[in-house]
Amino acid sequence: MPSIQDVADLAGLSTATVSRALSGNGLVSVAARERVASAATELGYVVSSNASSLATGRTKNVGVVVPFLSRWFFSTVLEGAESALLSNGYDLTLYNLSGGGEERRSVFEHFLLRKRVDAVIAISLELTPVELTRLLKLDKPIVGVGGPLTGVRTLSIDDVAVARLATEHLLALGHRTIAHIGGNQDSERDFHLPTNRRVGFEAALEAVGIFPDPAMFQPADFTIQGGYTAAKQILGSPRMRPTAVFAASDEMGIGTMLAARDLGLRVPEDVSVIGVDDHQLSEFFGLSTVAQFPALQGQKAVEILMEQLHPSRRTHGTLNTSLPYELIVRSSTTKPPAGR
Amino acid sequence: MPSIQDVADLAGLSTATVSRALSGNGLVSVAARERVASAATELGYVVSSNASSLATGRTKNVGVVVPFLSRWFFSTVLEGAESALLSNGYDLTLYNLSGGGEERRSVFEHFLLRKRVDAVIAISLELTPVELTRLLKLDKPIVGVGGPLTGVRTLSIDDVAVARLATEHLLALGHRTIAHIGGNQDSERDFHLPTNRRVGFEAALEAVGIFPDPAMFQPADFTIQGGYTAAKQILGSPRMRPTAVFAASDEMGIGTMLAARDLGLRVPEDVSVIGVDDHQLSEFFGLSTVAQFPALQGQKAVEILMEQLHPSRRTHGTLNTSLPYELIVRSSTTKPPAGR
């Protein structure tokens, strides 16, 4: 591993000049710059980030904290963030909280404090007050994605509007008896997403004069399995079966489609289904949905951080746009069966 | 951010003693150890990993390179590795290659070389010779998981045995016409997994005197969608329909189950299906499978690295066991329909 001294020797310059030439900070003559460049490539020199960090206080590394890895939303946001960081020359240090308990504590008590990161991205995190305090005490740029972090700039789609859009799609098709599979309110400590989606759903109904029927709501856990079970409840009794279901996530929507099939109902002829996300599997199942774009969200989180870390660099100007979402109509929604 | 000097001052000791007390290397009196401990907690001191790394040459950080994030196997291995690293006091720096092209190059040309990692875990990576060279030139411990890395110690289940076990389960139920949905050989540059599973499949058949019929093989891409399409081919023609399908992954197995349903076939009455993985969704679909345990694989990869990084520490003794796999019989397999 060659050091900056080796490059300096080979180029016949001082380490100071090499440093300036390589980093672009400070003035260096063209000639020197070229000598440095060729010496560096000849030796295969790469700066030691530790030494550099120690000297500058900047690490070129950001920490990303996620509650789970093996879920589509998280891993997709992560993917977007990773590639954006990479192209900015940053590394990504991953902290996964799914281990829980002691592991989780040590992330906040030790790992994040090691001066190893310049900033933190928190994906859909619900933190205890203590954890939040620790995080804020780092006094580093933090941005949340899709989560409810008080005191932290957070990127999140407009859940009310998204739910409203999905519901309006069903209403526009002529549906009047629409069920909603949403989140379980209790379990989600101040996690507003499920609530917001329900609010949007009900707002859409009320806007056309329909009073939301509590029997047309089922809580579930955002998984296929959970959606399946909830949908069986809703679709099971022919007496008051809705003609359409709005699921608060695509996974629950897919569960709903599978439940419908198992009940002998055809989708969309007997029951229409729409979700939210545009999950990997949704296209395959033909599930209509309101897409959100998690990779983009990860990328935007990085842009925000870069802006804070390098106030000089011009941003790409996309920063203050709100997060996009988009209705995608596939084959799981159509007008209600005749006579309903 | 307090420094080691602050702790030394407060404890009335030298920085050297503080360092020794905190790291556990070298002898320190009990009294001193206690003074250091309380001073450190009082100040909320956490070592600067950069300074420490610079001084020792060890970073307490390992790089993990993955080809994708949003796939169950990768993210689950990652999860296992992350939590094992955390409990060893290590950070995890993530490099995701799914961006391709330039991004991929820079990972190997720059990022991994920054002296930021002590070791590398490569998950299911297929590298070009150049990339492999770069990796080996790091001269750091490397372990592969589930991939075909020549020259690198690699953790991988016995794919031949796994496939054989799955096939034998079907044979034991009485099936004699069994199809296999496997990998597309061409696209997978020296990636032996699909081949090995096919070999195991055929070996099981031959062991009971059945000659593998090329018409009973369909290549696919390991996704639900791919499995669905392939299964439609295989199950579509009633003339030579198999009574069972062995899919080389659970996702393809699920695709097969869905295809069967769409063809009006009942699983398992008309056709049995078995996969490999024990994917998140398999339980829900009732898919019989041969489970592998990716989180455990990630964890073992870490154990191997720790053994190399700290030859003194005693290992947990699980190192030389081969990777476990296990037949899980659910509701997608039963004996063949009467008369077949």
Next chain:
DNA sequence: GTGAAAGCGCTAACAG
């Protein structure tokens, strides 16, 4: 434009 020199915060001999 360039170089000398002083650290960044920590660890590891080396003495005592």
Next chain:
DNA sequence: CTGTTAGCGCTTTCAC
């Protein structure tokens, strides 16, 4: 057992 000291490899004043 503990303190002194010399770096780890780089960046950044401050002179020239």
